[in-house]
Amino acid sequence: MNKKNLFYIIGMLDDQLVEEAENSVKIVKRNRIRNITLIAVAALLLFGVTAWAAEYFRSGTYSHSSTIPSYKEVPSAEILQKDLGIAPHLVEDFSNGYSFQAGYTVYSEAYDQTGKVNQKYQELHCKYLKGQDRLSLFINGAEAGADQDSCYLASTVYRGVDIKYFAYANKLVPGDYQLTEQDRLDEQAGKYVFSYGSEDISVSQVQVLSWTEDGLNYSFCVMDSPLTQEQLYHMSRELIDLQKNN
Amino acid sequence: MYFARQEEAIVQTAHKYGKLIRTIAYNLLGNQADCEECENDTYRVAWNKIPPARPVYLSVYLGRIARNLAFDQYAYNTAAKRNSELEVALSELEKDLAGISSVEDEYEQKRIANLISDFLGQTSRSKRLIFVRHYWYADSLAEIARRYGFSLSKVKSSLMRTRKELKKYLESHGVEL
Numbered sequence: 036m037n038k039k040n041l042f043y044i045i046g047m048l049d050d051q052l053v054e055e056a057e058n059s060v061k062i063v064k065r066n067r068i069r070n071i072t073l074i075a076v077a078a079l080l081l082f083g084v085t086a087w088a089a090e091y092f093r094s095g096t097y098s099h100s101s102t103i104p105s106y107k108e109v110p111s112a113e114i115l116q117k118d119l120g121i122a123p124h125l126v127e128d129f130s131n132g133y134s135f136q137a138g139y140t141v142y143s144e145a146y147d148q149t150g151k152v153n154q155k156y157q158e159l160h161c162k163y164l165k166g167q168d169r170l171s172l173f174i175n176g177a178e179a180g181a182d183q184d185s186c187y188l189a190s191t192v193y194r195g196v197d198i199k200y201f202a203y204a205n206k207l208v209p210g211d212y213q214l215t216e217q218d219r220l221d222e223q224a225g226k227y228v229f230s231y232g233s234e235d236i237s238v239s240q241v242q243v244l245s246w247t248e249d250g251l252n253y254s255f256c257v258m259d260s261p262l263t264q265e266q267l268y269h270m271s272r273e274l275i276d277l278q279k280n281n
Numbered sequence: 282m283y284f285a286r287q288e289e290a291i292v293q294t295a296h297k298y299g300k301l302i303r304t305i306a307y308n309l310l311g312n313q314a315d316c317e318e319c320e321n322d323t324y325r326v327a328w329n330k331i332p333p334a335r336p337v338y339l340s341v342y343l344g345r346i347a348r349n350l351a352f353d354q355y356a357y358n359t360a361a362k363r364n365s366e367l368e369v370a371l372s373e374l375e376k377d378l379a380g381i382s383s384v385e386d387e388y389e390q391k392r393i394a395n396l397i398s399d400f401l402g403q404t405s406r407s408k409r410l411i412f413v414r415h416y417w418y419a420d421s422l423a424e425i426a427r428r429y430g431f432s433l434s435k436v437k438s439s440l441m442r443t444r445k446e447l448k449k450y451l452e453s454h455g456v457e458l
Contacts, residue, residue, distance in 0.1 A: 038371040040390070041378070042352055045416045047394030050341045052401055056413035057301065057340055103339075212430075 106138030106161075112281070119157040121176045123251055124277045129270050133163040133170050143175065168261060170270075173254040189264065193272050194279055200264055201243040203228050208236050244271050248278055283331040291324045298340055302347045308419035309351035319354060323347040348417070370415055377444035378451070393456060400450045404443065407431075411439045 105118070109127045116122040119140065128134045141158035158175035189200040206218075206227040214222070214229070221227045227238070244255040244267045253274065255267055262270075282290035299320065306319035323346045336342030401409045410429065414420040415436075422440075426433045 044390050044394045049398035050338045053341045054338045056410050
């Protein structure tokens with residue numbers, strides 16, 4: 036096969052493969068410290084504000100997403116059922132002023148210990164804004180459930196739903212960054228969770244709220260946000276009420 | 282905007298996908314002047330094809346146009362003894378798939394492309410990404426290593442293994458030797 040042949044054949048590769056590679060950043064397999072979804076969520080949030088899309092690992096899950104919104108208006112449960120196979124009811128405006136901005140489809144694959152894909156699913160990532168502050172809401176129907184870890188800092192129960200609160204410092208570093216000895220010590224001590232793919236090194240304070248209701252996993256994630264733990268709880272209660280009342 | 286024939290579509294496309302197009306063009310051509318020409322031609326071709334074309338992934342669609350345009354220029358440049366990442370990448374692939382006959386028929390090319398896509402879909406994610414970045418985007422080995430945080434030797438060995446496995450896969454699926 037000559038070069039011209041090869042060039043055109045490779046050019047015909049499946050669009051999804053090409054798109055996956057376009058949006059890919061450093062492949063990071065994390066199997067320690069806070070083996071939680073939050074690393075991923077933080078990474079997504081951060082990468083999401085760059086020109087490119089996001090991808091991340093979380094507890095054996097690989098996900099990627101485009102920065103092009105799938106929804107510019109709040110999608111109905113019927114539309115989400117049709118598009119993503121999940122049917123949550125979404126809040127358009129939270130009572131504290133955070134408003135729906137856009138919804139993105141996240142493609143995820145859950146891996147087992149051997150690297151075999153156990154489940155492929157689509158996840159919804161909704162961006163809410165209040166002024167410059169941004170809140171991400173993730174909803175999926177992954178069989179593995181929401182954060183199963185015991186490393187949450189606090190929890191509360193509302194209408195039978197167990198809501199867990201996590202907070203940590205996220206250190207974002209370039210894709211080719213090599214951890215220093217101090218970084219390793221910080222990571223082991225739980226001082227930082229590292230995310231890769233930024234242009235510069237920066238540290239952000241991340242807060243996440245997670246809960247599972249009617250087989251769907253919900254997560255709020257904010258970064259360097261003025262929102263308090265109690266305010267996040269309040270927002271989660273609004274969302275839970277909406278599901279319960281529909 | 283393309284469907285409404287608003288020329289702002291080109292401005293927005295350049296804003297959003299210009300970097301991607303320039304990267305692909307530069308990887309293939311290794312020349313800034315040709316790269317800019319390729320980028321402008323990509324917008325022109327996209328404008329002429331959309332509609333009726335309605336690409337699912339606009340980035341991939343534009344990337345593919347840029348890739349094909351750059352290849353035409355590349356052929357010209359090669360004649361002028363220039364070089365590029367593409368030359369290196371295609372030489373590797375050509376060597377490992379040497380036994381497979383050239384196919385000019387587009388249907389057969391598409392069949393082989395589908396087989397390669399199926400093969401990549403079954404292989405590990407890191408191998409798949411490295412392969413596509415190198416042979417579709419014509420990224421250099423060093424660029425791939427930097428992008429994914431791998432060593433250069435890991436990227437090289439991954440590509441070598443993937444090419445060998447790909448050859449076996451194609452053979453086992455009746456691609457003529």
